[in-house]
Amino acid sequence: MTGTYGPFMETLGVWLVCFFTLAVFSFLYRDNPIYKAVEHIYVGVAAGYYFYQAFRGTIYPNFVLHIHRGFQAMAEGKMDGYLAQWRWGAAVLGLLLLSRLIPKLGWLSRWPMALVVGSFAALNLTGFAKANFIDQVAGTMLPLASAMSGPEALPFWPGAKAAAPSILNNAVLVVGVVTVLTYFFFSTRRAGLLGAMGNVGIWFVMITFGATYGSIVLARISLLIGRATTLLDVNLPKYGYPAYFCALLVVGCILVWRLKFFKGEQER
Amino acid sequence: MRNRVPVFICGFVGIFMILKYFSTYSPFAKIAEELEQWGMVTLSFAIVLGVLNLIKINLKAVMERKKDWGYKLLLLVSMFTMMIAGGVKWYREEMAGRATGGLPVAIHDSLFDFMFDHVYFPLSATIFALLAFFVASAAFRAFRAKNVHATLLLVAAVIVMIGRVPIGGAIWKGFPWLQEWIMTWPNTAGQRAIQIGAAIGMIATGLRVIFGVEKPYLKG
Amino acid sequence: MNGSQQDISTGWERWLERFVALDRRWIFLVLGSVVVLFLVVPVSMPVTVSEQVRAMYETIEALPPGARVHLSIDYGPGSEAELWPQHIAILRQLLEKDCKVICSSLWTDGPPMIEKAFTVVVGQLEREGKKKVRGVDYVNLGFKAGDRVAIAKIGSSFKGAFPTDYQGNPTANLPIMQGWDTYRDIDLLITIAVGDPGAVEYIQQAQSRYGMRMVAGVTAVISPQLYPYYQSRNLLGFVGGLAGAAEYEKLVGRPGYATRGMFIQSAVHILIVGLVLAGNAAQFWLWWLRRRKGARV
Numbered sequence: 001m002t003g004t005y006g007p008f009m010e011t012l013g014v015w016l017v018c019f020f021t022l023a024v025f026s027f028l029y030r031d032n033p034i035y036k037a038v039e040h041i042y043v044g045v046a047a048g049y050y051f052y053q054a055f056r057g058t059i060y061p062n063f064v065l066h067i068h069r070g071f072q073a074m075a076e077g078k079m080d081g082y083l084a085q086w087r088w089g090a091a092v093l094g095l096l097l098l099s100r101l102i103p104k105l106g107w108l109s110r111w112p113m114a115l116v117v118g119s120f121a122a123l124n125l126t127g128f129a130k131a132n133f134i135d136q137v138a139g140t141m142l143p144l145a146s147a148m149s150g151p152e153a154l155p156f157w158p159g160a161k162a163a164a165p166s167i168l169n170n171a172v173l174v175v176g177v178v179t180v181l182t183y184f185f186f187s188t189r190r191a192g193l194l195g196a197m198g199n200v201g202i203w204f205v206m207i208t209f210g211a212t213y214g215s216i217v218l219a220r221i222s223l224l225i226g227r228a229t230t231l232l233d234v235n236l237p238k239y240g241y242p243a244y245f246c247a248l249l250v251v252g253c254i255l256v257w258r259l260k261f262f263k264g265e266q267e268r
Numbered sequence: 269m270r271n272r273v274p275v276f277i278c279g280f281v282g283i284f285m286i287l288k289y290f291s292t293y294s295p296f297a298k299i300a301e302e303l304e305q306w307g308m309v310t311l312s313f314a315i316v317l318g319v320l321n322l323i324k325i326n327l328k329a330v331m332e333r334k335k336d337w338g339y340k341l342l343l344l345v346s347m348f349t350m351m352i353a354g355g356v357k358w359y360r361e362e363m364a365g366r367a368t369g370g371l372p373v374a375i376h377d378s379l380f381d382f383m384f385d386h387v388y389f390p391l392s393a394t395i396f397a398l399l400a401f402f403v404a405s406a407a408f409r410a411f412r413a414k415n416v417h418a419t420l421l422l423v424a425a426v427i428v429m430i431g432r433v434p435i436g437g438a439i440w441k442g443f444p445w446l447q448e449w450i451m452t453w454p455n456t457a458g459q460r461a462i463q464i465g466a467a468i469g470m471i472a473t474g475l476r477v478i479f480g481v482e483k484p485y486l487k488g
Numbered sequence: 489m490n491g492s493q494q495d496i497s498t499g500w501e502r503w504l505e506r507f508v509a510l511d512r513r514w515i516f517l518v519l520g521s522v523v524v525l526f527l528v529v530p531v532s533m534p535v536t537v538s539e540q541v542r543a544m545y546e547t548i549e550a551l552p553p554g555a556r557v558h559l560s561i562d563y564g565p566g567s568e569a570e571l572w573p574q575h576i577a578i579l580r581q582l583l584e585k586d587c588k589v590i591c592s593s594l595w596t597d598g599p600p601m602i603e604k605a606f607t608v609v610v611g612q613l614e615r616e617g618k619k620k621v622r623g624v625d626y627v628n629l630g631f632k633a634g635d636r637v638a639i640a641k642i643g644s645s646f647k648g649a650f651p652t653d654y655q656g657n658p659t660a661n662l663p664i665m666q667g668w669d670t671y672r673d674i675d676l677l678i679t680i681a682v683g684d685p686g687a688v689e690y691i692q693q694a695q696s697r698y699g700m701r702m703v704a705g706v707t708a709v710i711s712p713q714l715y716p717y718y719q720s721r722n723l724l725g726f727v728g729g730l731a732g733a734a735e736y737e738k739l740v741g742r743p744g745y746a747t748r749g750m751f752i753q754s755a756v757h758i759l760i761v762g763l764v765l766a767g768n769a770a771q772f773w774l775w776w777l778r779r780r781k782g783a784r785v
Contacts, residue, residue, distance in 0.1 A: 004377050013386040020387065024394035028401055028516045036339055042391040044343035048350025049388060051319045053596040056358055057631035058312035061651040062305055090306040094313030101320060107270050112310045113485035114274035115281050117477060119307045122285035123636045125474030127692030131722060132467035135696060136460050139720030162448035163539040169453050176457020184465045206417045208458025210424025211450055212712045215729070217403055217429055219570060219708035221756045222730035224400035225749045226569020227393060228523045289697070301648065304641040308634035315633065358656070365657045371623045372655040374603060384600050392565040404519045405512040408763040412771055426761050432731050434533035435754030444536050451715055460716040
């Protein structure tokens with residue numbers, strides 16, 4: 001929190017943070033009215049925020065301001081001012097995108113969609129070709145025999161660095177890339193040598209996915225630690241222990257709802 | 269008109285963007301750069317479209333008193349509050365900027381910032397944090413060593429989980445080493461092959477889209 | 489004798505079946521309790537720095553004073569817990585080295601995160617007697633829609649892509665933006681990113697296109713994807729997730745939030761590995777009991 005609000009707003013803010021955090025966590029028990037309410041507030045605030053950013057970040061500076069400056073340049077008799085008026089095309093296409101809201105005119109939104117798809121296709125084509133194909137193939141051209149010799153060529157030698165290249169490490173990388181690519185090669189029946197290579201490829205794929213899963217766990221737990229740390233850090237006497245009281249409030253509300261209003265499983 | 273114009277726009281934009289990449293001839297670059305501006309403005313209108321659609325659907329539900337209309341009203345009220353607060357912040361910043369003659373002045377005490385910090389921030393962060401619980405539950409209920417492949421996946425995941433945090437090294441010095449080795453060599457190999465495969469697919473799809481063989485923008 | 493043995497095995501079986509199909513809310517409760525418990529009992533743990541994190545630190549450390557750095561902040565509150573510690577550590581390192589920091593974002597959520605980080609780091613430096621001026625030493629160019637189209641545009645003209653900064657002032661008038669306009673004038677590109685658009689898109693549209701020096705700070709989910717780019721030297725280094733941030737904090741010599749989180753991260757990982765092993769052991773035991781029963785029948 002870096003906003004410089006007054007003491008009252010600061011306290012109110014801390015209470016809101018605690019309440020919203022615990023209200024979302026109440027979903028772990030089951031879907032409930034408090035969670036639903038804060039979920040709708042979230043969507044509403046997010047939409048309002050995105051709307052602001054779309055205008056403030058792009059539509060205003062890259063269209064409105066550009067056209068405005070163009071008119072000023074035109075008044076001064078500069079050629080740039082006339083060229084700037086091309087930008088109206090962007091606004092026309094942008095507005096055509098909104099035609100999706102009117103079912104009869106929805107087909108007009110294909111024009112701006114074509115612009116977006118065309119630009120993404122072209123940028124992906126060049127970007128993937130260079131960074132994901134050429135650079136990656138070049139990165140796989142590793143020495144397998146001549147560059148290293150002796151114990152350092154073996155990755156499991158005591159004291160060997162895990163990330164340091166060695167003959168065996170380089171071989172693991174090269175064999176891995178080739179076999180996984182073989183596994184993804186569907187144009188011919190995988191049998192014999194191709195089948196065996198494909199099988200080795202699956203092992204690499206499994207290790208890769210395992211490593212990714214381990215990393216996902218790491219990431220998600222970090223987010224939980226973040227929320228828990230925030231609750232602990234703001235649960236101070238000067239704010240009146242907001243985390244404790246908000247927890248009581250949320251639990252109390254859910255208890256009342258469960259005992260008085262919950263109509264059983266069919267409600268879900 | 270309905271189908272030919274989009275095919276032309278897509279091809280035109282695609283070809284100029286590729287020409288900009290390969291050529292230093294300035295008119296190509298100028299046209300491509302203007303088209304990039306068009307793309308940026310159009311994509312921000314996509315955000316506006318999403319918001320207007322949300323307003324349309326929720327307003328209808330509130331007017332017709334459909335199920336859960338109260339929640340939808342809450343959504344609309346929070347949305348408009350945020351929009352108005354944003355407008356006020358924008359105005360204040362413009363005025364402050366003019367007063368200093370063009371040196372940026374940051375305003376951090378607006379209602380917009382307050383709502384971002386104390387409403388949007390905790391809600392967004394906690395919704396993502398919920399996933400931690402589901403990851404833990406999935407680890408217990410679904411992560412089974414049913415065959416050799418699943419066992420490989422499980423062993424790699426366990427080594428990464430233990431080796432990536434300090435406790436791994438405290439248990440056995442080999443854990444961080446093994447973790448780093450798995451990430452640097454077998455993981456790099458697997459990821460690289462996936463990336464090369466994706467690149468080939470992307471090049472083929474890109475060409476098909478630009479030359480009008482595939483027309484994803486005509487769907488829907 | 490035989491009958492009582494069968495009863496025991498059926499009893500175990502029932503118990504194991506119940507354990508394997510345990511209501512997930514018990515797991516939620518255990519996880520929540522472990523986090524709270526270990527949070528209130530903080531213990532510091534030694535952190536080992538990995539190669540790619542050290543490489544990133546050294547790349548930034550090698551920048552000369554006055555170097556121009558494009559710091560793209562492509563994350564929001566949803567991944568703040570993972571990326572904020574890296575963001576703060578990197579920004580402070582850059583400003584301490586007197587680099588010119590040009591921040592922007594391809595994510596709508598990004599600009600306030602940039603503002604927060606500037607407020608914290610510039611405030612810290614000011615208290616230490618080092619004054620940094622907005623628009624001269626650093627700038628927040630705000631959000632730009634357009635994903636990779638925006639990256640392509642930024643590469644060929646910063647002022648074209650960002651006619652104004654986040655506060656609405658014309659970028660052409662800002663002292664920090666004078667005398668340069670493209671990626672060829674940038675000494676280092678850094679992205680702190682959570683997904684798409686993020687590090688991979690910057691590598692594709694900026695690094696590989698302009699051959700620029702680039703490092704990245706990403707979430708742990710993204711980091712496995714970056715190893716190939718690091719090996720092929722597209723990336724000169726990267727930091728992955730909270731664990732990577734703890735390593736970075738060790739390198740810059742200011743242990744902070746990430747280092748503090750490593751103890752409970754360790755505890756929770758042990759819990760999750762325990763859950764995986766318990767689930768598998770129970771399943772295996774159940775399978776063995778059923779097989780034995782089937783053989784007897």
